[in-house]
Amino acid sequence: MLMQIVLFEGFDPLDVVAPFEVLAAGADLAGRPEDEVRLVAADGPGAVVSGTRGLTLHAAAAIDPDAPGYVIVPGASGAVDAIPVLLGRFAQSAAVPLVRSAMGNPRVTVATVCGGSLALGMAGLLAGRPAVTHTLGMEALAATGARAVRARVVDDGDLVTAGGVTSGLDLGLHLVEREYGAPVALAVEALFEYERRGTVHR
Template sequence: MSETTAEIVLFDGFDELDAIGPYEVFENAADLGADLETRLVTLEGDDDIVAASHGLGVESQGTLGEPDLLVVPGGGWTGEGGVRAVVEDGSLPDAVDERYTAGATVASVCTGAMILSEAGLLEGRPAATHPVAVDDLAATDATVLDERVVDDGDVLSAGGVTSGIDLALWIVEREFGEDVAEAVGERMAHERRGEVFG
């Protein structure tokens, strides 16, 4: 079985924990035996410093490639930057759709669901998002659920911010086994909340 590649795509105004929480889960899983490589990437290129929503500058580790798993964080839906700017620009939603069409599993955290919706991946599908975006997501063709993590096979989504850790732990459990996920949770002193829908 070949190594699983996961990429977490960064953009100006992304929420720090939406991206770094899953990154830490995946890195711990790899350290504990999962055959998983994770990178923080951007659309634009290598070595970019990306300004997150709370002012943290995060250095990307490369350009978005052709991962097995693509994680899309949220952040900034209620303002002018972040997810709202990304949705209006259209480049990232198009790139997400291209990776999905090529066979990637796609997961969103928080308001990243709005990017998946713009990419056309949530039509007729169950999804979760942050409470600030529930009405907007419900106005699309998605079926919005009040769940922490929603697994619809090749498209997954998580509610607000910290639920990204639960999403990542679920992905680790689904792909690499319950023992690895439990070991990661113990290492991170994180107790998962709620059941996974799906």
């Protein structure tokens, strides 16, 4: 199984690193080292600059919408008035056709952290779907045609969305529980000394 976390210009680093570490720990504790967590980008391998003081991460490969597993879209960071611009750029980027293809693949679950759902909504991918984003973006999310739900994590089967930036931890733990079971998720919580917050809306 491949768990892909999408990088794009201006991404929020915690939206990426929190689920990356949780999912990697889950795979290790489940005895599934073959399950890979990979940073990806629409343009393939290369450095991608975040929205937080130039912090840069490296995409290892291009987004693969055909690989069974998960595709996770983070939000953006930086000045508050710049975030909608960055999300709007993503919504018009080469990543969108790839994410759309992943959403049509029954072997793939697409997930988002924070503004990632708003970016997908701006791209027209969430019409009629229940979803959550950062509290500051809930009205904007509803305006895209998504059904905005105030919850920490919203699980709609092949689409799982999470709220504000720290909810990347909760998203990761929810996906670990879905994939590997509650005992493994509890073991990851103990390892990270973190207990899940809020409610999962199904």
